[in-house]
Amino acid sequence: MQPVIKRSKQRDAIVAFLMTRKDHPTADTIYMNIKKEFPNVSLGTIYRNLALLSDRGDILKLSYDGADRYDACVDQHYHFICKECGEVTDLEMEPIDHINTIASASFKGRIDENVTYFRGVCEKCLKKGVDKAE
Amino acid sequence: MQPVIKRSKQRDAIVAFLMTRKDHPTADTIYMNIKKEFPNVSLGTIYRNLALLSDRGDILKLSYDGADRYDACVDQHYHFICKECGEVTDLEMEPIDHINTIASASFKGRIDENVTYFRGVCEKCLKKGVDKAE
C-alpha cells in the first residue's frame, strides 16, 4: 500500500536530532536545528518528513496545545506539561491502559487507545515561585 | 485580579448556543450559528469570548486535534474521538482521577489534572464499514 520510501539525508538528520532531545521539540525548533547541518532545508521538508515518520509510527506526534511536538520515543509513556513554562517532560509511571476497559464499558463503538497527559507545575517553576496561587 | 466583566448579547448567545449542542463545535461552527442571530458578529468576537469563557472555567476548550473545540459542560467527563469521521462525543464512565496519584508517584512537580480522551471508531462508522482494517 504505502509507496516505496527512499532514504534522505534530511530525514535521517531529523530522526537523529529528535533522538538527542529529551524534550519534545516543535517543527520550528527542529527546523532551526536541522538548518545548522543543511542550511537550505525548508520548513516544508521538515513537515513532510515529520508527517511521514509519524504516519509510519517511527515517531510520535503530540498535539497537546499550540504547535505540535514530536517525540522519537514511541514506547508507551506519558507526558507532563507545565502550565507555567510550557515544557513537556516524560513521566515515569506504570501503564494505565486499564482505563480503556473502563471507557469501553458503556460505549458502543470501538476504543483503540487513550491519549493521556498531565498538567500542573514542574519542579523548576515551583521553586521559582512562579505559581501565583492560580 | 480579573477585570470586571460586563455582559454582552453576543457572549450570552455563544453560551446559549453551546448549551444546545451535544457535540463540541469549533469556533468556526459557533461563528456560523451566532451569525444567524447577529449577522454582523465577527470571528474575533467569537474567539475573544471563547477565550474569556474558558479562562473563567465557564466552558471547556478541547485542544485535541486540528481546530479547538468547545464544550459547555464543565463537569468531569471524558471524550471519544472517531478516527474516521472526527466526531467528538461524550463517554459515560466513572472518573479516573486515581491516575493522577499514579502519575505523582515518582514526579517532583505538582500534578493538577489529567487530560484524557479516547480514540477509536464510533458505532456509526463501524456499521458503515468505513474502518478499512487500518
Place this chain on the structure above:
DNA sequence: CTCGGTGCAAAATATTTGCACATTA
C-alpha cells in the same frame, strides 16, 4: 532512468490583535 524527496514560494488554516466606535453598568 524513474520515482520519491527537496527547496521555494504561495496558499490554506486557525487564531490573535490594533483601533475606532458601540454598549453595559
Place this chain on the structure above:
DNA sequence: TAATGTGCAAATATTTTGCACCGAG
C-alpha cells in the same frame, strides 16, 4: 461616563501544497 465589548481588517502562527529540479536505487 468609564470601562468593557464589538466589528473590521490586518497580522500571526502553523501547516500544507504545487511545481520544477535533485538524488537515491
